[in-house]
Amino acid sequence: MSKASSPEDVATVEAEIAQMELEEKKLLSELEACRREEDEMVVELARQRRQEEQLRREEEDFWLSVAEYQLDLEEDEEERAATAAAITYATDELQRLRRSSVLNEMFHISQEGPFGTINGFRLGRLPEQLVPWEEVNAAWGQACLLLDALVKRCGLPTTQYRLLPRGSHSAVQVAGDVLELYSSDGGLSRFFLDRRFDLAMSAFLGCLREVARFLQRDPAMRLPFKIEGDK
Template identity: 40%
Template sequence: MQAPPAGSTTRLFNLLSSRTELDHPLCAECTHILLSNLTRQLEETKKERDGYIAFEKEVRKEADREKDGPSKDEVEQKIEKLKEEEHFAIDQLKAAESERAQLEQELRSLELEEKALEEEEAEFWRVHNAHLLKSAEQASQLAALRAAYAADLATLEKLERTNVYNDAFCIGHDGVFGTINGLRLGRVPGVPVEWAEINAAWGQTLLLLYTIARKLDYTFENYRLVPMGSFSRIERTTGDKATYELYGSGDLHLGRLLHNRRFDFAMVAFLDCLKQLIDYVRSQDPHVDFPHQIVKDKIGEASVKVQFSQEEAWTRALRHVLLALKILLKWATNGSNG
C-alpha cells in the first residue's frame, strides 16, 4: 500500500488532535498502518451499505407485490371454491369408500362362490375318477366276456363241425371184419373172435339202428328194437309177438342150438328193419346210394344167418350191414334231415 500524502497526514493529525486533549504526532509507519486499517474498514462499511440497499430494494419489491395481490373478496371466493372442492372431494371419498365396501362384499361373495366351485370341482373329479375306475372295470369285464364269448363261439363252431354220432358210433374195418367202436363183428377160420366181442358189437349195431330211426322219427313195422348191450333183442309187435335174442354162443348142446336159432331170427329181423329204414331214406332222397341190396335174409348175396353158413360169408354179410348203417348215419346227420 502506498503511503498517504503529506497533506493527508497533516489533516489526519489535526483531526485526531481536535477530538482529544492530546496532540497526536505519529510516525510515518504508524500513520501508514492506521490509514490502511481505516481504508479496510471503509471498504467493509461500503459493502455493508450496499447489502442494506439491496435488501431495502427487495423489501420494497415485496411490498409492491403485496399491494398488487388479490382482494379480500377474491380470497374469500377462492376459499369458498376450495371448500366446495373439499366437499366434492369428501363426497367422492365417501363414494369411493362405499364402492370399496361394496367391492369387499362382492369379493367375499366371490370368495364364497370360489370355495363352492372348488368343492364342486373336487366332487366332480371324485365322481369322474370313480366313473373312470368303474368304466375301466366294465371294460375289463367286457373284454373278459368278449374273450369268453370268442372261446365259446370257437367251441360252438368246433362242436357244430363235430358229428357226435360219428364219435358215438365209429364204424370201420379190421382186415375182413367190419368193426363198430373197435368191436369186430363176425368170425373167420383161424381168427378166434370171442362171442363176447361179437355180442357187444351186435349190441352197438342195434343201438345205432335204433338211434338213426329215432332221429328220423321213423317207426318200424312189425318189430320193436330193444338195445341192451351184449344182451340186446328184437321183439315182434304182431303175430306171435316173439322175442329174438341178438346174441349168440359157441356151445353145441341142444338148448344152445335152439338159442342160436333165435339168434338167426333176430339177425333176419334186424335185416328187415334195416331194409325198412333204407327204403324210407330212399323215398326221401333218391340220390342216396346203398351198394348192397337186401332180399330176405341176404344182403349183397350173403346171408346174415350163422347156422348152416360159412363163417366168411356171414362175416361179409355183417360187414355189408355196417356199411349200410354208416351210409344211413351220414345221411341222417349231414343230409336234409340232419
C-alpha cells in the first residue's frame, strides 16, 4: 500500500502544475505572436513584390519614354537642320536679289562701237553704218519698256509724258498727242514720220529727265551723264 502524500508534496505538485500552466500560456502567447508576425511578414512580402513589379513597369515605361524622346530629338534635330538649311538658302537668295536688280536682269545695257545697245539691239544709225530700222525700233521699244518700269517702280508723281511700250511700235503720249517712237525707210511719208520720231525721242528724254530729277532727291543717286535739252 502506497504511502500517503504529505501536504508539502501536494503543495509542491500543485505549484509545479501551476508553473507549467503559466509556461504553457506563455508559449501559446509567444506562438500566437509568431503567427501574427508571420502573417505580417507575408503581407509585407506581398506588398514588396507588388512594389517591385510596379517599379519594374515604371522602369520599362521610363526606358520606353527615353527611347521615344531620343527618336523625337533626332527627328527634331533633322527638322531643325532642314529648317536652318532652308533659312540659309532663303537668306542667300534674298541677299542675291538685293544685290542684283530685276531690271538689270531684264535689260542688259552695253555698247557696240559707236552705238549704245539694250538687250543686244543697237540704238541709233550713222550714215556710214545704216543699222536696220527693225533693230533700231526694237531697241527703242526695249528702252521705252525699261523707262516705263522705272516710272512705276520709283512712284513718280503724275508727269506730262505717258509711255506706251509696244515693242517695235512703241510711242510717247504728250498732251494727248501720241508720238511714234519708231521709223522706217522710204517714201515722202518718211519726212513726216522722221519729224514725229524726233519729237518722240525728245519726249522720251524729257520723261527720262523727270525720272532722274525725282530720283536725285537722294544725294547718293547720280546719273553717269547729264541730260541737256534733247541730248
